[in-house]
Amino acid sequence: MTTAKNGISHLRTHIQQFTATKQLELFESLKEARFSGQLVISDTQNHTWILYMYLGRIMYASGGVHPVRRWRRHIVAYCPERLSQIEEIQLTLANIAQEESRISWEYQLLSLWIDQNKISSEQATKVIRATIVEVLFDVTQAMEVTYEPIKDNLLSTRLILIDAEQAIVEANKLYSDWQEAKVADRSPDMSPIIRQPEALQQKTSAQVYQNLRQLLDGKQTLRDLSVRMKRDVVTVTRSLLPYIQLGLVQLISIGDIAPPASTPIAKKLTTTKALNRSTIACIDDSPIICQTMESIITGAGYQFVAEMDGLRAIAILLSRKPDLIFLDLVMPNTNGYEICSQLRKLSFFKTTPIVILTGNDGIVDRVRAKMVGSTDFLAKPAKPEQVLATINKYITQTKKI
Structure with missing residues (x-):
């Protein structure tokens, strides 16, 4: 453990096995x-978590794979009435000072709701505690991490101070249960999808299948x-495990949902400024294609966002503003031509590289796609070297993690 004579060192420290014991040592220091x-805290998969501290205790936590999903989950669990007021949330977020919103818009919302008597302190405490435990669970599952304490960007209010030891014990109990369920090699942030509907129907009752x-x-x-x-x-997860083991249900990676309003999401902080990584998007109704693309793209150090619903694609792309878009040509309810055409009408995406993914490499498709503004084509299934060559062709990435 790296420490300084007058307290905590601000050097980035790498730990290969960030076990409960080492977590307790760090938070005790x-x-x-x-x-x-x-x-x-960052892991080897380029996921970053931020724990907000006050005098050595935890005020809040954010970051990870699905920060917005996590926020929505805990609001649904502990103060669901708030989500019915989405327009009010959007207005509130628009009025939050930019610097405070940049640090943690979720926490600022909780503070305002308490001030306005829209939720109780008990509700806020449950949301905060559940969030912190979930983040610590994810950090434990990552195991190999780099951490850095930064004396900067303090939260303006202190709703609750959580003792780190209690939260670590709770998170590690959950992780032990996860391991005992024989699913430790998978993440609870993965999404189950039916892979063989007919075979699943034969294995279950009509009601269970529905x-x-x-x-x-x-x-x-x-x-x-x-x-x-x-x-x-x-x-x-245990209830789904038999179907997963039979290959009837598959766990896939999915992207985060859009925040309730366009807010400056907390930046990844380091002493050398935020690292600049390009974001690559994949719009494809095939979960296998999205999962494969995620593996290739994140493995190369890029940020990744996927959406399988073509009708939601433009909203997701506007929220995440990727630097390059892989776009499936054939999807239910819409198609790549329509999405590409609509994107080119938006000022932000006028010059964004849009690469069409297609299994039908015909001249008619190519001509039509060029007419609506596509940049290039890639045949499916794309090989990793082809995907990365396409990204390198259109994106100059100044710095990778």
């Missing part, structure tokens, strides 16, 4: 130093389903 600021069809749509993570079903995520 932060507590002894009465550290206030942000503890930024329930599974409604729930396993590839748009909800295991954690999302646990809140919807009001059961813990280990129980939900």
Whole structure:
């Protein structure tokens, strides 16, 4: 553990096995130093979490794979009435000072709701505690991490101070349960989707099959389903495990949902300024294509966003503003031509590279796609070297992680 004589060192420190014992050691040193600021933790997959600290105790946590999904989940669980007021949320977020919003818009909302008597302190405490435990679970599952304490960007209010030791114990208990369920190699942020509907129907009753069809749509993570079903995520995952092991249900990676309003999401902080990574998007109704593309693209150090619903694509792209878009040509309800044409009408996407993914490499498709503004083509299934060559062709990435 790297420390300084007068307290905590601000050097980035790498740990290969960030076990509960090492977590406790780190937070105990932060507590002894009465550290206030942000503890930024990154893993080898370029995921970053931020724990907001005050005098060595945790005020809030954010970041990770699905920060907006996480926020929505805990609001649904502990103050669901707030989500029915989406226009009010958007107006509130628009009025939050930009600097405060940049640090953590979710926390600022909780503070305002308490001030306005729209939620109780008890509700806010439950949301905050659940968020912190979930982040610590994800950090534990990552295992190999780099952390850096930064005395900067303090949250302006202190709703609650969580003792790190209690949160670590709770998170590690959940992780132990996850391991015992024999799913530790998978993330609860993955989404179950039916892969063989006919075979699944034969294995289940009509009622169970209908329930599974409604729930396993590839748009909800295991954690999302646990809140919807009001059961813990280990129980939900265990119930699906037989179908997963038979190959009837598959766990896939999906992207985050859009925030309730366009807010400056907290930046990844380092002492050398935020690192600039390009974001690549993939719009394709095939979960396997999206999963493959994610593996290739994130493995090369880029940020990735996927959307399988063509009708939601433009909203997601406007929210994430990718530097390059891979776009499927044939999708239910819409097609790549229409999406490409609409994107080119938006000022932000006039020059964004749009690469059409198609299994039908015909001259008619190429001519039509060029007419609506596509930049290039890539035949499906795309090989990793072709995907990366296409990205390198259109994006000059100044710095990779």
